[in-house]
Amino acid sequence: MNGLGVDDIDFVAAFAISAGKVGQDLHRAIFAPPNNFPRLDAELPPSGVRVQRGLTDSSEIRRVAEALTGSEVLLYSAPSGRPDTARAYAEAALLAGVAFVNTTADPVARDSSLLKRFEQAGLPLIGDDLASQFGASVVHKALLRLLQDRGLTLVSSYQVNLGGTEDFRNLAENPDSKKQSKMNALGSDKVQLAPLGYLPHLKSQKIAHLNIEAQGWGETAVSLDVRLQVHDPSGAAGVNIDLIRVAAAALRSGRGGYPAEASRHLKSPPGTSV
Numbered sequence: 001m002n003g004l005g006v007d008d009i010d011f012v013a014a015f016a017i018s019a020g021k022v023g024q025d026l027h028r029a030i031f032a033p034p035n036n037f038p039r040l041d042a043e044l045p046p047s048g049v050r051v052q053r054g055l056t057d058s059s060e061i062r063r064v065a066e067a068l069t070g071s072e073v074l075l076y077s078a079p080s081g082r083p084d085t086a087r088a089y090a091e092a093a094l095l096a097g098v099a100f101v102n103t104t105a106d107p108v109a110r111d112s113s114l115l116k117r118f119e120q121a122g123l124p125l126i127g128d129d130l131a132s133q134f135g136a137s138v139v140h141k142a143l144l145r146l147l148q149d150r151g152l153t154l155v156s157s158y159q160v161n162l163g164g165t166e167d168f169r170n171l172a173e174n175p176d177s178k179k180q181s182k183m184n185a186l187g188s189d190k191v192q193l194a195p196l197g198y199l200p201h202l203k204s205q206k207i208a209h210l211n212i213e214a215q216g217w218g219e220t221a222v223s224l225d226v227r228l229q230v231h232d233p234s235g236a237a238g239v240n241i242d243l244i245r246v247a248a249a250a251l252r253s254g255r256g257g258y259p260a261e262a263s264r265h266l267k268s269p270p271g272t273s274v
Contacts, residue, residue, distance in 0.1 A: 004245040011047055012071040015054035015064065022053050034166045037204055037233050054078075058088040061095060068096035073247045075240060079167045080105040080129070080181075081174025090114060094121060099247040102127030103240060105171075105181035109258055109270050119257035124250040126243055126259065129181040129267040132235030136161055136208035137185040137267055139228055143212060144188060152222060153215045159186075160194040160209040164202030165232055172198040185267035206232035239265050 014026045021029040027044040029051040031037075055064055068074060074093040076086055086106040093100035094117060102108040102125075109115055109127035118125035131138055140159055147154055159182070162168075171178050172195070179193055210226040243265055250259040263269045 004248055006241055009241070009244060011049045012069075013067040014049050014051045015067075016051050017054045017056060021051050024051050025049065026051055055085055055088045055092070057084060058091065061088055061092045064089065064092040065095040068092065068098055071096070071098050072251055073099045073101060073244050075101045075103065075244060076108075077103045077236075077240065079170035080178050081170050081176075082106060083177065087111075087114070090125070094118060094123065097121070097123065099124040099251045100126070101240075101243045101247050103130040103236065103243065105129040105177040105268065107177065107268070110268060110272065112270075115257060115270055122254060122256040124247045124255060124259055125257060126247050126262045127266065128269070129178075129185075130236055130239045130243065130265055131185065131267050132230070132232070133238055134230060135206070135232075135235050136210065136228055137182055139208075139226065140191070140210050141186055143210070143224065143226070144186065144191075147212070147214050154188065154190050155213040155215055156190055156192070157188070157210070157212045158192040158194065159211075160197070161206065162197040162199050162202060162208075163206040163232055164198065164200050165204055165206075167232075168196055168198045168206075169200075171196045180273055181268040184272035204231055204233050206230050206235075 011026055014029065016022055016029065018032065018034060020032040024032065026047040026049040052067060074089065076089045078085065083106040086102055086104055086108050090100050090102065090108050105128060107128055109125050115125055136159055144154065144157070175196055178196065182193055208228045210228065212224040214222040216222050243262060246259055246262045258270050
């Protein structure tokens with residue numbers, strides 16, 4: 001994508017609120033709890049970037065903006081369900097003059113007033129809520145589209161998601177933004193979403209149960225049940241890289257606001273329900 005690859009990404013600053021990460025070099029902090037990602041067989045050299053205390057409200061936006069000096073893109077990848085924090089990081093990016101990528105379900109790019117400010121500043125704003133490489137929403141949406149393509153009538157459908165990451169723990173307590181984002185992705189009022197289930201023993205694994213009830217010719221019944229198990233963080237990793245590349249390319253070409261090419265990687269781009 002525009003000649004930008006993984007090796008072109010250099011870390012300038014990092015932020016976290018976990019005590020075990022703040023103050024550590026990034027190459028150590030990324031493995032500290034609550035991260036439960038399986039360890040890769042690779043040695044990471046010191047990055048030279050020390051993790052700073054992250055924002056919990058809007059009182060330290062300027063401090064974060066100053067730390068972004070020399071960067072092009074700020075990736076926001078904290079647990080969903082913290083809209084004020086997501087907005088505060090977007091404000092820091094705007095102040096610092098860098099592109100902002102929101103991978104969470106909290107509405108940032110869907111905020112028309114904020115999007116307009118990024119457009120006026122000539123800065124890309126990408127969001128909201130990344131669609132994993134092969135996750136429940138992607139599979140569910142493809143199956144619903146297949147029904148439509150083959151002329152079947154959708155009667156009802158549901159999706160149940162279980163996981164053990166910090167994002168699941170947080171979303172079990174603050175589910176509203178994630179539920180709306182998933183509904184945006186699926187685009188049908190006949191789909192129901194069960195509350196997200198946090199099961200610590202699943203760690204980085206995510207299990208989704210999908211059901212579709214439909215009717216074929218002569219109102220004959222069609223019933224489909226799918227169980228999908230994936231490694232949740234890995235499904236997001238490549239998409240994160242692509243979103244960073246889109247943001248950097250848009251910034252370098254002087255395109256402010258929302259770059260349309262990011263839409264295929266997102267559940268709730270601008271124009272969908274907040």
